[in-house]
Amino acid sequence: MKSNCTISFSRNDLQKTRLWRGECPIKNCAVNIKQHKAPFQKYKGKMRYLPFCPEHGIRIHKNGFVYYNGSSPADLITATKRNLMFYSDYYVANFLKKSNKMESARLCYESSEDAVSYNVFTELLSNGVALKRLVDDILKRHIKDEIELYLWGGRIDLKNNSFVQYKPLVEVRKHLEPDIKRFGTEPDIMLVIPKKVVICIEAKFGSKNPIAKEQEESSGEKPKGELKLIERYCKRNKLIDADEMFDFSNMPKLFYEQLFRNIVFAASMAKLEGNADWYVVNLRNQHVMNLKRGKSESMPIMRNIRSILKPKYKKRFVHLTWEGIYNKAVEGNEELVNLAWYLKNKSLNCGRAFNIL
Numbered sequence: 001m002k003s004n005c006t007i008s009f010s011r012n013d014l015q016k017t018r019l020w021r022g023e024c025p026i027k028n029c030a031v032n033i034k035q036h037k038a039p040f041q042k043y044k045g046k047m048r049y050l051p052f053c054p055e056h057g058i059r060i061h062k063n064g065f066v067y068y069n070g071s072s073p074a075d076l077i078t079a080t081k082r083n084l085m086f087y088s089d090y091y092v093a094n095f096l097k098k099s100n101k102m103e104s105a106r107l108c109y110e111s112s113e114d115a116v117s118y119n120v121f122t123e124l125l126s127n128g129v130a131l132k133r134l135v136d137d138i139l140k141r142h143i144k145d146e147i148e149l150y151l152w153g154g155r156i157d158l159k160n161n162s163f164v165q166y167k168p169l170v171e172v173r174k175h176l177e178p179d180i181k182r183f184g185t186e187p188d189i190m191l192v193i194p195k196k197v198v199i200c201i202e203a204k205f206g207s208k209n210p211i212a213k214e215q216e217e218s219s220g221e222k223p224k225g226e227l228k229l230i231e232r233y234c235k236r237n238k239l240i241d242a243d244e245m246f247d248f249s250n251m252p253k254l255f256y257e258q259l260f261r262n263i264v265f266a267a268s269m270a271k272l273e274g275n276a277d278w279y280v281v282n283l284r285n286q287h288v289m290n291l292k293r294g295k296s297e298s299m300p301i302m303r304n305i306r307s308i309l310k311p312k313y314k315k316r317f318v319h320l321t322w323e324g325i326y327n328k329a330v331e332g333n334e335e336l337v338n339l340a341w342y343l344k345n346k347s348l349n350c351g352r353a354f355n356i357l
């Protein structure tokens with residue numbers, strides 16, 4: 001199944017109720033999507049298919065859609081570019097045509113956290129003032145130095161069209177995860193001021209922060225339970241003095257394992273970056289939190305994480321929202337009108353993605 005559609009869809013093109021009725025979510029579409037199928041994924045050796053709209057080039061899932069133009073590598077490039085508003089040629093050249101990113105094919109999903117991170121942070125990078133404003137807000141002090149952006153473990157260099165792995169991350173993985181095959185720890189986004197500051201950002205768009213579970217892991221996987229996590233990342237860590245940073249005497253009920261690993265990695269990488277300061281940011285979606293108010297996801301994560309950090313380090317963990325990025329770094333900047341439009345009109349589950357009016 002193929003489609004020639006190259007249009008990108010935003011929230012005003014979509015209608016959630018059409019999706020619920022089993023129709024193509026694009027307003028006024030007359031295609032009967034039950035008559036068309038596109039491959040989704042292999043399950044137990046068999047390909048699974050989902051409804052497809054050939055007119056709009058989207059595969060239709062239960063809660064949203066995925067850009068799909070066909071199964072060839074060129075079709076995947078077309079589909080991915082439809083979800084990347086900014087610097088899509090850089091992405092194609094450095095990721096789709098090389099194997100620099102695992103799951104690089106997932107950026108054509110409407111719900112892709114990676115696509116939103118890529119769009120927002122490459123455009124902020126291209127406008128140095130905006131990125132500085134954001135970093136000033138995270139650090140609560142004024143920064144003069146140039147800020148480097150790292151996505152998926154490597155430096156995004158738009159000017160030289162290059163992508164180079166961050167050496168301290170490679171080193172920390174060698175030290176803490178030499179036996180981990182699926183998958184090594186990888187902060188979604190890093191902002192680095194060489195020799196001075198390492199900021200790791202764990203970005204959430206529609207999903208939740210994962211929690212430790214008392215469960216056996218398969219060989220080559222990261223530990224799942226909190227005691228094993230602490231054993232591997234703190235007790236066996238020779239790069240940092242974890243006892244000086246963490247206080248596990250009052251363990252919270254939920255142990256946010258991904259954020260915990262991010263903190264360990266940030267501190268360890270900062271050490272290798274010449275004793276730099278480190279920060280960890282949990283970047284979340286205010287609109288999704290508003291919708292889920294009262295459910296576990298809206299638990300005050302900041303209090304939870306800060307409760308396992310010693311007083312000196314509590315403020316190294318920061319909470320931020322995509323809406324906050326808009327308010328602090330994008331709104332009113334005439335060079336970022338396209339990014340402002342993107343944040344206001346981005347869709348999630350065929351509805352509004354962010355609470356930005």
Ligand SMILES: [Zn+2]
Pocket residue numbers: 024025026029030031053055056
């Ligand atoms: Zn359609």
